[in-house]
Structures are given as structure tokens and as C-alpha cells.
Amino acid sequence: xxxxxxxxxxxxxxxxxxxxxxxxxxxxxxxxxxxxxxxxxxxxxxxxxxxxxxxxxxxxxxxxxxxxxxxxxxxxxxxxxxxxxxxxxxxxxxxxxxxxxxxxxxxxxxxx
Amino acid sequence: xxxxxxxxxxxxxxxxxxxxxxxxxxxxxxxxxxxxxxxxxxxxxxxxxxxxxxxxxxxxxxxxxxxxxxxxxxxxxxxxxxxxxxxxxxxxxxxxxxxxxxxxxxxxxxx
Numbered sequence: 001x002x003x004x005x006x007x008x009x010x011x012x013x014x015x016x017x018x019x020x021x022x023x024x025x026x027x028x029x030x031x032x033x034x035x036x037x038x039x040x041x042x043x044x045x046x047x048x049x050x051x052x053x054x055x056x057x058x059x060x061x062x063x064x065x066x067x068x069x070x071x072x073x074x075x076x077x078x079x080x081x082x083x084x085x086x087x088x089x090x091x092x093x094x095x096x097x098x099x100x101x102x103x104x105x106x107x108x109x110x111x112x
Numbered sequence: 113x114x115x116x117x118x119x120x121x122x123x124x125x126x127x128x129x130x131x132x133x134x135x136x137x138x139x140x141x142x143x144x145x146x147x148x149x150x151x152x153x154x155x156x157x158x159x160x161x162x163x164x165x166x167x168x169x170x171x172x173x174x175x176x177x178x179x180x181x182x183x184x185x186x187x188x189x190x191x192x193x194x195x196x197x198x199x200x201x202x203x204x205x206x207x208x209x210x211x212x213x214x215x216x217x218x219x220x221x222x223x
Contacts, residue, residue, distance in 0.1 A: 033210070040120070042215035043156070043200070058210065090155055097208025098144045103155035 003027045004104035006091050012110045013081050021076045021107050023091030031094045032074040033101065034058075034066060036087040043090070049074055081111045115139060116203050118214035126222050131188040133217050135201030138182070145177060145184045148200040150216065156200055160186060191221045 004025045013019050023032065034046040045058030047066040055066055063085060067075045078085055088108050092101040118135050125131045137145075144163050148156035162168045162175040162184065174187040188195055198216040205212060 040215065043213040045210050048210060056209065088153070098204050100146055100158045100161060101202075101211055103157070106153075106155050108153075 004091060004093055004102055006089075006104040006107050008107060009105065010108045012112065014112050015082055017081050019078050019081055019109075021078075021089055021091075021109070023074045023076070023104055025072050025091075025093045025102075025104075027093055027095075027102060028071075029093035029095050029102075030071060031097070032068070033092040033094075034064075034074065034076045035090045035092065036060065036085075037090060037106075038087050046076065078109075078111075083111045085109065086111045114214075115205070115212035116201055116214040118199075118201050118217050120215055121218040122220055123217055124220045124222055125191050127191060127193060129191050129221075131191045131195065131219055131221070133186040133188075133199050133201075133219065135184045135186075135214055136182055137184070137201075137203045137212075139203065139206050140179075140182065141206050142179075142182075142203050144204055145175070146202040146211075147173075147175060147184075147186045148202060149195075150198045150200060152198075159199070188219075191219075193221045193223050196220050 007022045033048045035043045049055045049068045052068050065077045090106050091104040094101045147160045149159050150156045160175040162177045168175045172189045176185045198218050200216045201214040202211045
């Protein structure tokens with residue numbers, strides 16, 4: 001089984017809808033991250049969490065919110081989806097700040 | 113200046129050749145460096161990590177680090193069509209809060 005899983009893998013929604021993307025991990029890592037990837041822009045950090053009580057904004061947090069329900073679960077919500085939130089979203093985990101991050105398979109989101 | 117910069121490419125090499133991918137970073141105190149490979153529509157996967165100046169070899173891959181020049185590179189020897197992907201360079205921030213990723217270099221290995 002994959003160590004970092006994301007659901008759904010693909011999602012089509014309409015402008016104004018609220019949606020949630022979920023991430024689960026079995027690696028036992030405290031640190032979890034949400035990124036979005038757009039062509040030519042690379043990976044951009046949305047939110048990160050170092051434990052259940054520690055959640056921090058990344059460089060592009062506007063329009064997004066997160067919830068860390070447990071060490072293993074980190075969810076990303078789009079409160080009112082807009083077309084420019086169409087992107088590939090990745091969840092990642094790490095054991096400490098200077099070791100590699102492990103990525104989930106990604107969620108492809110299309111906002112119409 | 114971006115924290116991590118890479119040439120976007122595309123870089124094309126013939127099968128069997130050496131592919132050279134380059135990355136520069138802005139924070140002089142950075143201590144760890146990572147190369148990821150990402151196939152189209154897939155997630156990044158770690159290829160190499162390097163922490164000390166010099167070369168680090170793993171199979172067909174060699175990472176090279178020069179902290180004085182703030183430069184890290186990835187060499188792929190005997191390139192194969194399966195190496196065709198985008199390669200991302202990543203450097204942790206000095207606060208340890210996040211990784212900075214380059215925008216990636218697209219590599220195509222021509223059979």
C-alpha cells in the first residue's frame with residue numbers, strides 16, 4: 001500500500017462550490033504539506049503543519065483552508081472554488097525539515 | 113531572486129549520452145539539497161540527496177554540490193528514454209519550515 005494517499009484523484013467542480021481534498025499517511029511523520037502545481041510555476045506551498053496543533057500558511061494560502069484531524073490526516077478545503085484554482089494538488093510528508101519530502105499521488109482538480 | 117533556479121529546458125539528449133541538469137540557490141547557509149524526478153501527471157519522487165561538497169554517485173546518477181558557488185547539479189550517465197521527465201531541484205529553507213522547489217528542467221532522451 002502507498003505510504004501517502006490522496007482522495008479523490010480527480011475532481012471536477014463548479015465555481016462557488018466548496019470541496020475538500022484529503023491526505024492520509026502511514027509513514028508516522030509529523031510534518032505534512034499541501035502544494036499546488038501549475039505548468040511553468042513549479043510547486044507552490046499552500047499550507048503546512050508540524051503537528052495536530054501547529055498549522056501554518058504557505059505562500060499561496062488565500063482561498064484555501066486546512067484541517068489536521070490526526071497525525072496521519074491533513075485535509076485541504078477550497079471554500080468557494082474559482083477557475084484559477086484548477087491545478088494539480090499534492091500532499092507531502094517529512095520526518096524533519098532537512099530530510100526529503102514524500103509525495104502523495106496528487107489530485108487533479110478542474111473548476112468550471 | 114528566486115530561492116532556487118533551474119533552466120526550464122527543454123533539454124534533449126540522445127540515448128546513451130550524459131544529461132547534465134543544473135540548479136542554483138540563493139541561501140548561503142543551505143545544508144541539504146535534493147533532486148526529484150517527476151513524470152508527466154505524476155508525483156515527484158526522490159532521485160538523489162546531497163549534503164557535502166563534492167560528488168555523490170548512485171548508479172547512473174551523480175549529484176555534484178559546490179557550496180561556494182551555490183550550485184548543485186545532477187548528471188545522468190547512459191541516458192535512457194525512461195529518464196525522460198521533469199527534474200526538480202529542492203532546498204529546505206533556513207528556518208526549516210518549507211522546501212523551495214525550482215520550476216524544473218524538462219529532459220527528453222531520444223532513442
